[in-house]
Amino acid sequence: MRASGGFPERFLNLCSRGNIPYWDVCCTNGVVFARTTPEGYRMMRPCAKKAGMRMKIVKKSGLPFLLSKNRVHAGLAVGAVCFVLITAALSGRIWTVNVTGCETVPEEDIRETVERFGVYPGMRKKQLDTHTVAEEAMSALPEVSWLSVNIVGCSVNVDVREGVGKSVKKNDAPCDIVAAADGQIQTLEIFSGIAMQERNAAVLKGDTIISGIVENRDGGMSMRHAAGYITALTKHTFSTSSHSLPSRRISDVKTRYTLLFFSLKIPLSARIEPDFTEDRFLTLGGEKLPIGIRAERKYIFALADATGDSLSALIALEEHFFKSSNNLRDMLVMSRTTTERQSNGRTVFFSEYGCLQNIGEEKKIETEN
Known part of the structure; x- marks a missing residue:
C-alpha cells in the first residue's frame, strides 16, 4: 500500500x-x-x-x-473431476438396448422379452450372459428363428431374424404334404417323401406337393409320413367399408410426465390411465442416452355431431390395415396394393397383398381296410 x-x-x-x-x-x-x-x-x-x-x-x-481470483476456475475443476468420476462409474453399466431386424414382430415385444431375462438399461455389464439370454429369448419367441445379444460399448444390440410361417407338426402317421393356399412355389425342401411339384410351379389349394407314397426297391409301394419345408408366393385380398359412427370431441387432456434415468422411473404427477405414451431421450453424438422423459396423455371425450365422411373413411382405413396385418402376421409381405372407391355413399378400401407363406399342410393318406 x-x-x-x-x-x-x-x-x-x-x-x-x-x-x-x-x-x-x-x-x-x-x-x-x-x-x-x-x-x-x-x-x-x-x-x-x-x-x-x-x-x-x-x-x-x-x-x-x-483463491478469490480463481474461484470460477476452481469450480470448473471440481465439476470436471465429478464428471470424470461419474462417467467412470457409469461406463460399467448398460445405457441403452437397441433392437434391429424386426419386420412383423413388434419391437416392444422383443424389448419386454429380453428385459424379462435380465437385459435393461442400468444393469452392470458383468452381470449379462449374452449367450444364455439369446437362447432363453428365442425359446420365448416362437416367431423368431434367430436372435443374438451383443454388448457394444455401453449399449446392448439385439439382432433378430424372423421365421416365415409355422413349421409342419411332426407325427408318424402316413400323410402327404398339400398346398394350404394357391400360390407359386419359391422354396421346396424335402425331408421325407417324393416331390410332386417343382420350384416356381403354380399350385392350387389342396394340390399334393410331397407325396407320402413311395416306391420301394423291389417295386412295391409303401406309405410314409411326408415332411418338408415349402414356401410360396400367395395373394390375399381384404376389403373394408366405412360406416357412420357417433362422433366424439376432445373436451380435456390430462398429462403426466415421468423422469427416466436408466431403469429408474420418477413420476412427476398423479397416475393416469394413458391413451397415448411418448418417450423422449437425450442424445449425444447421435447416440441415445439413458436419460429422458415420458409423456402420458389421457383424452377426455364428449359426444359431438355425427362423424364426417372424411373422418369416417379414416377410421375405416385404420380398421382395414389392422385386419390385414392381423391375418398376415405369420407371413412375410412382399407387395401391397390398396385402392379406394365409393359405393352407396360409403368409402370402400380394397387391398391385395403378395406374401411369402409356408403353405405346407399335412393331409392324412386314407386307406381302405
Missing part, C-alpha cells in the same frame, strides 16, 4: 499503537510504502485520516487474493 500527504511519522505511530501489522516500510519524499494484511489495511484507514494522509493499494498478493 501507499500513503501520501499529511504526517507520515504520526501515521506510523498510530498504526503501531493500534497493533496494526505492517512491514517492509519505505518512506520517500513524504510518501510511505509498506506491506500489510487485508484486515490491517482496513484498520489503517482511520489512522491515515487522523494523520491527514491518503491511502492507495499498489498491489495485491498472497493466497486469499489468488
Whole structure:
C-alpha cells in the first residue's frame, strides 16, 4: 500500500499503537510504502485520516487474493473431476438396448422379452450372459428363428431374424404334404417323401406337393409320413367399408410426465390411465442416452355431431390395415396394393397383398381296410 500527504511519522505511530501489522516500510519524499494484511489495511484507514494522509493499494498478493481470483476456475475443476468420476462409474453399466431386424414382430415385444431375462438399461455389464439370454429369448419367441445379444460399448444390440410361417407338426402317421393356399412355389425342401411339384410351379389349394407314397426297391409301394419345408408366393385380398359412427370431441387432456434415468422411473404427477405414451431421450453424438422423459396423455371425450365422411373413411382405413396385418402376421409381405372407391355413399378400401407363406399342410393318406 501507499500513503501520501499529511504526517507520515504520526501515521506510523498510530498504526503501531493500534497493533496494526505492517512491514517492509519505505518512506520517500513524504510518501510511505509498506506491506500489510487485508484486515490491517482496513484498520489503517482511520489512522491515515487522523494523520491527514491518503491511502492507495499498489498491489495485491498472497493466497486469499489468488483463491478469490480463481474461484470460477476452481469450480470448473471440481465439476470436471465429478464428471470424470461419474462417467467412470457409469461406463460399467448398460445405457441403452437397441433392437434391429424386426419386420412383423413388434419391437416392444422383443424389448419386454429380453428385459424379462435380465437385459435393461442400468444393469452392470458383468452381470449379462449374452449367450444364455439369446437362447432363453428365442425359446420365448416362437416367431423368431434367430436372435443374438451383443454388448457394444455401453449399449446392448439385439439382432433378430424372423421365421416365415409355422413349421409342419411332426407325427408318424402316413400323410402327404398339400398346398394350404394357391400360390407359386419359391422354396421346396424335402425331408421325407417324393416331390410332386417343382420350384416356381403354380399350385392350387389342396394340390399334393410331397407325396407320402413311395416306391420301394423291389417295386412295391409303401406309405410314409411326408415332411418338408415349402414356401410360396400367395395373394390375399381384404376389403373394408366405412360406416357412420357417433362422433366424439376432445373436451380435456390430462398429462403426466415421468423422469427416466436408466431403469429408474420418477413420476412427476398423479397416475393416469394413458391413451397415448411418448418417450423422449437425450442424445449425444447421435447416440441415445439413458436419460429422458415420458409423456402420458389421457383424452377426455364428449359426444359431438355425427362423424364426417372424411373422418369416417379414416377410421375405416385404420380398421382395414389392422385386419390385414392381423391375418398376415405369420407371413412375410412382399407387395401391397390398396385402392379406394365409393359405393352407396360409403368409402370402400380394397387391398391385395403378395406374401411369402409356408403353405405346407399335412393331409392324412386314407386307406381302405
